[in-house]
Amino acid sequence: MSRRAFGHTLGVLGLGLLLPALPAAAKRLPKKKDLLRTMTLANDYFMQKWPDTGKEIVTNKTRPSNIWTRAVYYEGLMALHGIDKQKRYYDYAVDWGEKHKWGLNRGIETRNADNQCCGQTYLALHAIDPKPERIHDIKASIDLMMQTEQADDWWWIDALQMAMPVFARLGVMYQDNRYFEKMYQLYDYAKTRHGGNGLFNAQDGLWWRDKDFVPPYKEPNGEDCYWSRGNGWVVAAMVRVLEIMPKDAPHRQEYEQMYLTMMKALPPLQRPDGFWNVSLHDPTHFGGKELTGTALFVYGMAWGINQGLLDAKQYQPIVTKAWQAMASEGVHKTGFLGYVQGTGKEPKDGQPVTYTSKPDFEDYGLGCFLLAGTELCKLNDNLDKAAAKS
Template identity: 40%
Template sequence: MDRRQFLTRSALVAAAPALPILTTHKAFAASSAESRSGDLVAPSDQLPARNELVAVARQVADHWISTHSDSGDNGWARATLFSGLMALYRLTREPRYLNYTRSWAEKHAYGIRGGVTTRHADNHNAIQAYLDLYEIEPSANKLTAATDTLRRMITNQPNKNDDWWWDDALHMALPAFARIGRIRNDPAFWDKGYQLYNHTKRVHALYASDLGLWYRDGRFIPGGIVSPNGKPVLWSRGNGWVAGAHVKTLKALPSTARNVPEYRETLVRLITALHPIQRGDGFWNVNLGDPQHLPGPETSGTSFFTYGTASAVATRLLPSATYLPMAARAWNGMVATAVHSNGFLGYIQGVGDRPESSQPINVNTTADFGVGAFLLAASELVS
C-alpha cells in the first residue's frame, strides 16, 4: 500500500486553546510575548540546568499521557512517540512512562502492522519501542514478530533493496536492523540494513552529497519539484528523520562494524549543513533549501536536529564549542515558543511529505511523532 494513501490515519494532529507558553528557563521570561508579536528575540546559546531541562521534558510527556488514555495504534507516528518516551524513561526511571509504553505494546501483542510479511518501513518502526522494552524486561515473545519480519527482508528476495524510496524510511527501519543484529549476534541484519540504506542514498539518489542534506523522495531531486522561488525543496522533518536514523543506528552498532565510518560521516555532513541555516529563534524552516518558503518555527524537524546535534557532540564527532550552542539555541527556542504552560507542544507540522503539508503550522498544532522527537532531544541533551 502506498504510504501516502494512509498518512492521515497514522498520526494525531490536535488543536488546543491558546495557552500561555512555558517559561521554565528564566532567560525566556519575556521572549515569548515579544516573539509572538513579531519581534525576534534570540534564544540563549547556553543550556538550562539539567533539572530544568528534564522538568520540561516530563511536563510534555505527562501532558500527552494525561490527554491520551488510549495509547493508540502501532503505526509509525505513535511508535515514534514511544521511542521518545522510552528515552525519557531511561533518563528518569519514572514508572508511568514504562507502564504506558508496556500497555501499548501488549495491546498490540508486540506485533507488526501489516503482518510479518510486510516490507514497508513504516510498519517496522514499532520494533524500536519493542526493543526498548525487551532490553529492560527481556522476554523472547517481545521480539518474535520483529525478528521474523526483518529476517524475511534478508531471506525473501535477498537482492531486492528498493523498498526505502523515501528518506523517512531510514528512521523507521534502519535502527531496528542494527539493534536486532546486535541482540541476535547476526551481522546479516547489519548488512541488509546497509544495502537498503545505500539504495535509498545512491540509487534512489535522495542524498544531495554536495549539500550534505537529503531530498524527501524522487519527486524533489534536481529536475523535479522546486519551491515557488525556484529553489530546492529539502524538507526539514525528512532530514530530521535521517538524522534520527543515523544517531540510533550508531548507538546500536559496534564501533568496528564496517559501515560505521560512513554513517558517522553522513551524520556529520548533515549537522554541519544545518549550522549556517538555523533561524534566529533557534528553529529551522520547513524547507531547508529556501528560507522564504513557508518561513516560521517548526518543532518536529528542529527536535530531530537537536537530537542529532547533541549526539554528534556527545560522541565527539563534532566540536562542542561550535555545535552545543546550536543545540542549546534550538532547545531554548522550542521551550520559549512551542511549549505551553501545561506541557502541550505546539508548532509541529502534521503528517505529510513536504513543506506545504498540514499547513498552517502554529502554536496549537501538535502530533505524536513530534512529541517523541522532542523527548529524544531532551534525553540526548542531558544523557
C-alpha cells in the same frame, strides 16, 4: 560564488554575528531539572490524553495505535525513561506492546519501514525484560526481508529512521552481520539509486525527501526542495544506528561520515530565532518556526557533542538556542506542543504551522522533542563531570 554558496556563507556569518549578541541566559544550556520539567509537562499532557494505549487513532480515517507516528513517540518515551526511570513510563510502553500483542501494522509480511518502527520500542523493552513474545513479530518481519534480494523498499527518507535501528539492534542481539549488510543494501539503494541517482545530494549535504523531489523539482526560489523533518529523520537514523552498532560493525564508517556531512550542512540554515524552517533552502516557502525538524537536529547535534564527534564550542550554542526557542515558544502551559507540522512530505503539507495549530497527529512531535531533551540532559551530565574534574 553561486547564490546557494553565498546564502550559506551569509548564514554562517549571520550565525557568528548573532551568537555574541545573545543574552548570557540564552547561551547557557538549561539545568537538567529544568529540561526534565519541560519534558515531563509535555509527556504528562500526552499520557493523560491517551490513557488507553491501544485506542485507535482517528483522523481522516481510523488507524491502529502501533503505526509509525505513535512508535516515534515511544522512542522518545524510552529515551526519557533512560534518564528518568519512572515506572509509569515503562508500564505505559509495555501496555502499548501488550495491547497490540507485540505485533506490527499489516503483520509480519510487511516490508514497509513505517510499520516496523514499533519494533524499536519492542526491542528496547525486551532488552530491559527479555520475553520472547516482545520480539517475535519484528524479528520475523525483518527476517522475511533478509531472505530476498529486493532493496528498493526505502524510497522515502523517513524510512531510514523508522527501520534502520531495528536492523542494527537485531544484528547486535544475534551477533549476525547479515542484518548489517541488508540494512546497508537498503540504505545504499535509497542514497544512490532512487529517483535516478539517489536521494542524497552530496553537494549540499542534504537529502531529497523521496524520489518525487529530486531535480528538476524546485522550490519557488529555484532551490532544491529539502524538507526539514525529512532530513531530521535521516539525522536520527544515523544517531540511533551509530549508538547501537559496535565500532567494528560493517559500514559504520559510512554512517558516521553521513552524519558528519549533515552536521556541517545544518548550522548555516538555522533561523535567527533558533528554529529551522520547514524548507531548508527556501525560507520564503511556508517559512516560520517548526518544532519537529528542529528537535531532530538538536537531538543529532547534542548526541555528537556527547560522543566527541562535534566541537562543543561551535554546536552547544546552536542546540541551546534551539532548545530555548522550542521550550519558550512551543510548549503551552498545558504541555501541548505548538509549531508541529502535521504529517506529509514537503513544506506545504500540514499548514499553517503556528503556536496554536493542531497537527493531525500529536504523538511523533512529542517523540522528537523528548529525544532532543534527553540528549541535552546527557550533555548536562557530561558538562558537570567535566567541571568536577577541572
